[in-house]
Amino acid sequence: MTGELTENSSDSGAGEGCMGLLKTLAREEILEVLSEGLCRQCQPLLEARIHRILNRKMSEKPKWNDSIEGSESFYRRPHKRMRNLQSFPRTPEPSYSSRRKRSTSKYSGESFEHSDFKISLNDGLSRVSSGVDSELSEEGKELIRIKQMCFNDFVHIERINQKPINVLKGLELHTQVFNTEEQENIVDYVYKLQIMGQRGELRERTYSEPRKWMRGKGRVTIQFGCCYNYAKDKNGNPPGIIRDEEVDPIPPLFKKVIKRMVKWQVLPPTCIPNSCIVNIYEEGDCIPPHIDHHDFVRPFCTLSLLSECKIVFGSTLKVVGPGEFSGPFSLPLPVGSVLVLKGNGADISKHCVPGVPAKRISITFRKMDESKLPYKFLADPELVGIKPLPLHYPDQKHPDSFPIEKDDFPPRQSLNASNRFRASERRSNRRIF
Template identity: 60%
Template sequence: MTSTESVSEDSFLHNYNANDRRIASEFLSGWLPFLTKGLCDSCNRKLTHRVRSLCPGDDSDKKSVGSLKDGVIDAAETNSLGSWKDGENGCAEPAVESDLGANVCAASDMIASSVPAGSGERRTSWADMAQEDELEGDEESEVTSTSRLSVANSASGDGTAEEKSVSKPGLSRDQREYIRFTNVKRKKDFACIERVNQKLVNILDGLELHTGVFSAAEQKRIVDYVYELEEMGKNGKLKARTYTAPQKWMRGKGRVTIQFGCCYNYAVDKKGNPPGILQNELVDPIPHLFKVIIRRLIRWHVLPTTCVPDSCIVNIYDKDDCIPPHIDNHDFLRPFCTVSFLSECDIVFGSNLKIIGPGDFAGSTAISLPVGSVLVLNGNGADVAKHCVPAVPTKRISITFRKMDETKWPVGYTPEPDLQGLQPLSYEADRSKHSNISKINHAGNLKAARSVDNSDRLKERGFFGPGPRRGRVNRQRLRLDMMEG
């Protein structure tokens, strides 16, 4: 394609509208380093020009859906956290289904911005978990992915295009979620023996680290929302005690916090209130997106149904920010958990943590918290060992989810109705699947054994095999022999 050729002149592109071409252009632009690898300069330029010319009106940089160094888009990443804004269009699913299959679908939830906010059409990716939660009736049980084709309306003759939906078979939403659920990695064997009250104790007993709970796309959506909440707090759009940003007067001091559900007092305040949940201070309720996270934690067996979180606190760390040694207040029940975003860091545990200097702590053991991981604290890990986060080397965000002791509820607090009665996914589906496979194998083995047994009996009787044939021909030979004799 030369520089003078127009995209509109290609008859193939007449089947797709401007939004479709924009999505295809943005997606393919992210794969250009791979697609052009090994090509000569001329072919490289032609391919690059062809991809970018899909959307000639877009002067932007053609943001890629994901860099190659950040990892390959996971085809099983099929239940993404969705928009927290009511009425948002969600993410746009690529209109052109390529051989990449599920990879295209998974990538689609990372380019939601490619659909104009003012467009009337609703283009919801099957990978958008939160919006699927909000869909009703048959939309929620949709088991097919939809590709949209623009077909010229020859009957009208006015050149307008008619949108048609073509259903393609795919995994159901429950099946997709179950695949991701079974791929979560869970470490529950942490051990560090210390002498506590003259007894040797595993101070890490009760800790669990769950990885693979949140995909890269989900993490990005959560982090973007946290930044939006931070801006709301700065602009006074959140309640006074919801958003707190102390002055950074020394290394490790001044971490931004955003609290929902209740206001937790870390130390004795100016009014003389002790550490714990403040009874007469109200903060904003838990946002919708964070409720989606909570439902994920319960459904995927990260937290038990007996401890559904009804409060959370967001910690926004800048470089060198930290959390000093502490044990979480018992105004909150056990277990509780913290989710890590943006960067990996260590959390230090010990029954006797030492403060070496500002943001510098020494303890018995450190556990690395990968990006997107969930650390669950329970048992000795929550109540015997203290924990702290030393000064972080780079920006980090964590969200800690906890359930309040009902006797400590703030005045006027009412439980969130949509967080009641949550149930975890069942492992029975997987068990029954393996059971059915075993039954099939067992039946097949029995059938094969019977077949072998019957063939052995037939061989013994001479019906087939190397022995002499028996039957009509042999009987005729017998009669001839008798006549000749």
């Protein structure tokens, strides 16, 4: 704070300090205390606490129907609402397929509710383990959480060189990878990094907080693993990784995020990220149309936090005004979702984030091309050789399988009525996704 509360003023709070003083004030007086005079370090912490309360309120709302139809409505409703809130040109409804991650484990025969999404794991992303799952093994809890994940892929056809092409092929949106508590911990961690950057405790090229000279310009960025140049800088360095610049290594909590995404098969073990960039958006901040530089290999991914926003895709995107863009395909990014880009979705289609309607944090994780690594880069042992969790066990039958007996395939001309009925009955029990 600004120091207006002196040590003598704590007497009126019955020895309880600042909290005791606040309890003696009316609601309007508390608002007056918080309305001005907060220092740069206190503002992010206060905002984080407010957003945490708002997110908790959102998480208490009824959950969407746990079905393919419910998943579709979950995406379509925010998509329409975002269009009504902003003055962007109308874009078509997204075309996509939605499906639950298919896993075959010793838990696959049981029924799990959305409360399982709250299960805390001992991987450093949650503060404490919940009591309800204390009897489960760590592997068991992870398998239950993996079962709750959903992902969507997308289709949008454009004519490229006179040929119809799905320019979104390779684009995937994963949800329920991180629960509310885990998201809150990541957000708090980002704010601590921001404070460190403001205090000069991070390397010079790690933290950037440019002056906001117009709408959409001036978002805060924090880079780890490598220094990436968005445009030609004052030293004449072109866009891409600056190999002779040093930034801070990936922080511990972000390494835990990477481990989860690889273990849970959101990212492949052949493309483990060794760099990341944090974007802190204020209302109205944006990212203009672009294709991610090929100094980074595919796939890469972005984790969205704090508030929902939309991302626009298309082989051609138009600038409508400051922070406003239009394109043929618009997709809402739910809070806590992970967007994976590869294939046409990363290399043919451009993407952009129009001015966001509320404060937002995104973290983009990417693997650098081996030939573009910074000269002093050292591989982190914690990020080497991460293995995905097996989603099936050899002694467990696949849920799509059904028993085949010799009566199902009798010799030709010998399929009697009994055999015919037995075979058709088994096939009718086969699970279709």
